[in-house]
Amino acid sequence: MLGCVFYITPRRAGQQVHVSWTATTVQIVTDDAEVITYPRPSTTGVYFGPRGSRSGTPLTTMRQSPAAGITGSAHRTVAVGGYIGILANKFCVGAHRHGEQVTVTWDAASVTIADAKGSTIARYARPTKRGGRHTHTVAEVSTKS
Numbered sequence: 001m002l003g004c005v006f007y008i009t010p011r012r013a014g015q016q017v018h019v020s021w022t023a024t025t026v027q028i029v030t031d032d033a034e035v036i037t038y039p040r041p042s043t044t045g046v047y048f049g050p051r052g053s054r055s056g057t058p059l060t061t062m063r064q065s066p067a068a069g070i071t072g073s074a075h076r077t078v079a080v081g082g083y084i085g086i087l088a089n090k091f092c093v094g095a096h097r098h099g100e101q102v103t104v105t106w107d108a109a110s111v112t113i114a115d116a117k118g119s120t121i122a123r124y125a126r127p128t129k130r131g132g133r134h135t136h137t138v139a140e141v142s143t144k145s
Contacts, residue, residue: 001026004041005059007049023070023108042072073105087111088130093121 001019008017008028018029021040026048028036038048039056046056076084082095086104093102093113103114106126111134113121124134 002041003044004046004048004056006036006038007047008036040070071105071107073103076102076104078102083133084113087127089127089132089134091122091124092133092135097121 012030015031020027024040026038026040041056045059047059048056074086078084078093078097078100080098082093083090084093084102101116105112109126111124111126115121
């Protein structure tokens with residue numbers, strides 16, 4: 001869940017569980033109402049369980065990305081086409097900014113991109129799906145061949 005691995009217990013193998021999360025916690029409820037709670041991760045690629053700390057242990061086999069958190073920030077370099085990638089989406093910054101370092105911050109509602117001086121370049125609604133391309137309007141990835 002959220003790009004992380006959460007330990008439940010071997011005796012629950014093959015059983016379905018219900019997982020829900022808030023800005024601060026991940027809650028796993030089993031079919032007989034056992035509740036297991038972990039802190040919500042701020043990054044993907046983390047293991048939560050008895051062999052790790054309660055704050056999570058980074059997994060060497062999974063890519064780490066800040067996309068799991070409700071809020072967060074990351075630094076990106078603007079690609080040749082003028083886009084940066086974050087939260088499993090592409091956001092337009094402008095081709096004239098190719099090679100520039102930008103800071104991306106996000107919360108539950110928006111994504112803000114700022115230049116090295118801290119001036120806002122662009123602000124977008126936070127995406128609700130993966131794989132979108134965001135300019136002034138969102139263009140879905142084509143499914144036509």
